Amino acid sequence: MSAFLPLFPLNLVVFPGEKLNLHIFEDRYRQLISECLETGKSFGIPIYLDNKLTELGTEVKVVALHKRYDDGRMDISSQGIRVFKIDSFVNPVSDKLYAGGEVSFLTEDTDVQLPSPRLLELLQTLHTLLDTPVEYDKTKAPFSFQVAHKVGLSLSDEYRLLALPKESLRQMYLVEHLQKIIPVVSEVERTKARIRMNGHFKNLDPLDF
Incomplete structure (x- = not known):
């Protein structure tokens, strides 16, 4: 399935189902969002990575206009819908200020409905180390997109x-990532604890040798 989408490139990844708050201030995107509000149509956020536009992005819908300023700026809430691949790109769209393109929507294969026990175990370990509780719904698929921003992944x-x-592939990817970074995080936390102890009185057990 393909469609034409207005495009709003950003230096971030929006995952399907994710909620994203945006402050709209550039003229071209004020025009784009105003049209989406008037028509109910969606737009696309392709990823701008390593100083270039990538071929993948996420279709996004505006779910709320929180504030419209006197100068035309806006605060909106949006939500990711589905992943697309850019087939053609035009900047700007004819008679518009913003870019757009023909896109093909990728088929989502949610071949597993629940998170793997290993992934849940590693998530718990990471957030215990960081002392930062994370909220997620284990029954809501795809689970990987819920936690992708919460495990220390780089933009790439x-x-x-x-x-x-x-x-299943995304969950395996997250497991492999967590298995790599948890030992690093653990060592950092131990180092921080040693630094905090420096200069404090220590009650050390005598060594028996």
Whole structure:
């Protein structure tokens, strides 16, 4: 399935189902969002990565206009819908200020409905180390997109995750990532604890040798 979407490139990855708040201030995007509000149509957020526009992005819908300023700026809430691949790109669209393009929507293969026990275990370990509780709904698929921003992925890593066509592959990708970073985080936390102890009185047990 293909369609023409107005495009709003950003230096971030929006995952399907994710809620995103945006402050709209450029003229071209004020025009784009105003049209979306008037017509109810969606727009696309392709990822701008390493100083270039990538071929993948996420279709997004405006779910609320929170404030419209006197100068035309807007605060909106939006939500990701589905992943697309750009087939053609035009900047700007004829008679418009913003860019757009023909896109093909990728088929989502949610081949597993629940998170793997190993992924849940590693998530718990990471957020216990960081002392930062994370909220997620284990029954809501795809689970990988719920937690992708909460595990320390780089922008390029998030892009690779978005490109994976199956939920099972995305969960495996997250497991491999967490297995790599948890030992690093653990060592950082131990170092921080040693630094905090420096200069404090220490009650040390005598060594028996």
